[in-house]
Amino acid sequence: xxxxxxxxxxxxxxxxxxxxxxxxxxxxxxxxxxxxxxxxxxxxxxxxxxxxxxxxxxxxxxxxxxxxxxxxxxxxxxxxxxxxxxxxxxxxxxxxxxxxxxxxxxxxxxxxxxxxxxxxxxxxxxxxxxxxxxxxxxxxxxxxxxxxxxxxxxxxxxxxxxxxxxxxxxxxxxxxxxxxxxxxxxxxxxxxxxxxxxxxxxxxxxxxxxxxxxxxxxxxxxxxxxxxx
Numbered sequence: 001x002x003x004x005x006x007x008x009x010x011x012x013x014x015x016x017x018x019x020x021x022x023x024x025x026x027x028x029x030x031x032x033x034x035x036x037x038x039x040x041x042x043x044x045x046x047x048x049x050x051x052x053x054x055x056x057x058x059x060x061x062x063x064x065x066x067x068x069x070x071x072x073x074x075x076x077x078x079x080x081x082x083x084x085x086x087x088x089x090x091x092x093x094x095x096x097x098x099x100x101x102x103x104x105x106x107x108x109x110x111x112x113x114x115x116x117x118x119x120x121x122x123x124x125x126x127x128x129x130x131x132x133x134x135x136x137x138x139x140x141x142x143x144x145x146x147x148x149x150x151x152x153x154x155x156x157x158x159x160x161x162x163x164x165x166x167x168x169x170x171x172x173x174x175x176x177x178x179x180x181x182x183x184x185x186x187x188x189x190x191x192x193x194x195x196x197x198x199x200x201x202x203x204x205x206x207x208x209x210x211x212x213x214x215x216x217x218x219x220x221x222x223x224x225x226x227x228x229x
Contacts, residue, residue, distance in 0.1 A: 104219025
């Protein structure tokens with residue numbers, strides 16, 4: 001079943017699901033899982049990486065799938081050389097996991113926002129990362145709305161995934177865990193340039209974050225399979 005605006009999903013790192021069907025029964029339509037750029041080969045990142053058969057298993061169980069690359073918090077500030085290395089590493093990683101061609105890989109910027117003074121280096125990183133993907137996948141960005149909009153306007157990303165930290169976005173107070181997530185998401189979609197948003201709700205004793213689709217497409221595996229990207 002195709003994704004729809006305001007569908008929910010979860011992202012997590014080292015969590016072991018109670019059962020593969022449990023998130024689906026509780027309203028999750030998609031799952032976001034991680035790579036780590038050149039950190040894919042480091043021993044201390046293995047606990048968080050998407051497993052070899054995990055994508056296929058999740059899709060078979062009824063979910064859509066979205067890829068995220070997350071390593072050091074400031075990695076995307078390190079410019080073109082870092083972007084080229086991480087893009088090449090993630091291309092090989094996600095091909096080995098079966099991610100469909102033309103899907104997105106959301107790269108995380110996890111610190112120091114909003115700070116437009118860092119945007120030039122981030123644009124260099126994202127451009128080099130995209131070039132390293134060689135058209136097989138496309139790079140997009142997890143960050144606050146300030147950075148997402150700047151990178152969209154610079155035409156180095158297609159889609160954005162909005163972090164839950166309101167201070168990174170500067171367009172209102174949306175961190176309202178436990179509130180009316182659907183009403184909040186509909187209002188957020190009116191002011192945010194992002195396609196996905198973390199909404200502050202957490203699952204499994206805080207081990208998974210809840211995400212909501214603000215607008216389509218989002219660069220998912222099944223969107224790529226269907227040819228909508």
